[in-house]
Amino acid sequence: MTPPPVQRKFLTRPQDRVAILVTVSVVLATVVWTLREPPPSRPRTDETATGALKQEKIPLVTGDESLVDIFTRPGCPVCHIIPGIPGATGQVGPPLVLGTTGVQRLKDPGYRGYAKTVHEYIMESVLEPQRFVVRGYPGDTMPTWYGSKLSALALEKIAAYLERQTEERSVP
Numbered sequence: 001m002t003p004p005p006v007q008r009k010f011l012t013r014p015q016d017r018v019a020i021l022v023t024v025s026v027v028l029a030t031v032v033w034t035l036r037e038p039p040p041s042r043p044r045t046d047e048t049a050t051g052a053l054k055q056e057k058i059p060l061v062t063g064d065e066s067l068v069d070i071f072t073r074p075g076c077p078v079c080h081i082i083p084g085i086p087g088a089t090g091q092v093g094p095p096l097v098l099g100t101t102g103v104q105r106l107k108d109p110g111y112r113g114y115a116k117t118v119h120e121y122i123m124e125s126v127l128e129p130q131r132f133v134v135r136g137y138p139g140d141t142m143p144t145w146y147g148s149k150l151s152a153l154a155l156e157k158i159a160a161y162l163e164r165q166t167e168e169r170s171v172p
Contacts, residue, residue, distance in 0.1 A: 063153025067161060070154050074146060083165045092141055094134045098122055099166040105132065122159040126150065 060074045068085055071077060077088035081095035094101070102118030105111060113131040115121035124131060129142035150158070 060149045061154040062151045063155075063157055065154075067157065070157055074150065079141070082162075084161075092138070094137050095167075096162050097165045097167045098162045099164050102163060105134065108132070108135075110135070118163045119159050122162050123155055126155060126158065 061070050063070065065073070071082055071085045071088065076082060076096075077085055077090055079090040079092040080088060081090060081097075082088035083097060088096075098105075098118050098121070102121055106115060106118070106121055111132045113121065113124050113128070115124045125142075127147040129144060129146075130139065133139040147155075
């Protein structure tokens with residue numbers, strides 16, 4: 001008598017096939033994950049290693065200083081006349097009496113900026129000084145790096161102060 005043939009019931013049930021496919025997929029995914037190339041590491045610089053700030057990253061003024069310091073530390077008085085700021089008698093740039101001249105500049109046919117108010121014009125003039133150069137004053141003299149060296153608070157205080165300054169009086 002011959003023995004009955006071995007029946008392979010194990011692979012004929014659908015749930016067994018699914019279990020095998022899942023097991024093979026997990027093993028394959030593990031192998032691929034293990035053999036993958038590691039992501040390129042970012043080289044550590046002194047700044048990332050120590051958390052230290054480099055001098056060029058430190059703002060000239062934060063906005064917490066006195067108004068005089070907010071104007072003086074960046075050097076504004078060297079080039080501009082600024083009412084109420086001691087020593088601000090510069091002659092390279094226009095006098096900063098934007099309470100008087102701001103609206104005129106916004107209406108100037110040569111103005112190509114986007115500001116709609118004197119306050120916006122002042123901020124734009126500091127951040128993008130070449131957008132509009134006042135007639136009679138040299139171009140390319142106002143530093144373009146002020147936007148990265150003045151905090152938003154300092155810039156806001158500068159604009160708020162300058163938009164109140166007129167040729168007749170100064171408002172501290």
